[in-house]
Amino acid sequence: MMLNLEQIKRELKKYNFVYEENVLPVHANGHYFLYGFYEKGIAIFALRPDWTIDEGALFPWGDVLSLKVKKSLLFENTIDILTKK
Numbered sequence: 001m002m003l004n005l006e007q008i009k010r011e012l013k014k015y016n017f018v019y020e021e022n023v024l025p026v027h028a029n030g031h032y033f034l035y036g037f038y039e040k041g042i043a044i045f046a047l048r049p050d051w052t053i054d055e056g057a058l059f060p061w062g063d064v065l066s067l068k069v070k071k072s073l074l075f076e077n078t079i080d081i082l083t084k085k
Contacts, residue, residue, distance in 0.1 A: 003051045008034065011053045017043055026079060035079060042067070042081060059083055 009019045017036050024035045034053070036043040041060040045053045059081060066082035 003032075003047075007051055011051075012036065012045070015043075015045065015053065015056050017045075017056075024079070028078070 003025060005019075008023060008025075012019050012023065012034070017038070019036075020038075022037045024037075026033045026035050032047040032051075034045040034047065036045070041058055041062075042064065043056055043058050045056045048054045063083045063085065064081060065084060066080070068078075068080040070078045070080075072078075
């Protein structure tokens with residue numbers, strides 16, 4: 001089963017997160033996540049193998065000390081978030 005845009009929108013709606021081309025799918029250590037960026041901060045949603053959202057977390061902008069996005073041609077793209085906690 002492949003992840004598609006309409007499914008992403010349906011899943012995010014369950015968490016009252018509006019998709020406005022502000023969501024990145026991310027793969028890390030065998031797990032898939034959706035990273036959502038909006039006025040409140042960064043929302044991270046863990047995905048189940050069937051592409052439904054397992055759980056979500058919010059990092060408010062006031063707690064984010066550093067955000068680094070590294071794009072790679074040969075390896076996976078990475079996002080590093082450093083917070084106060």
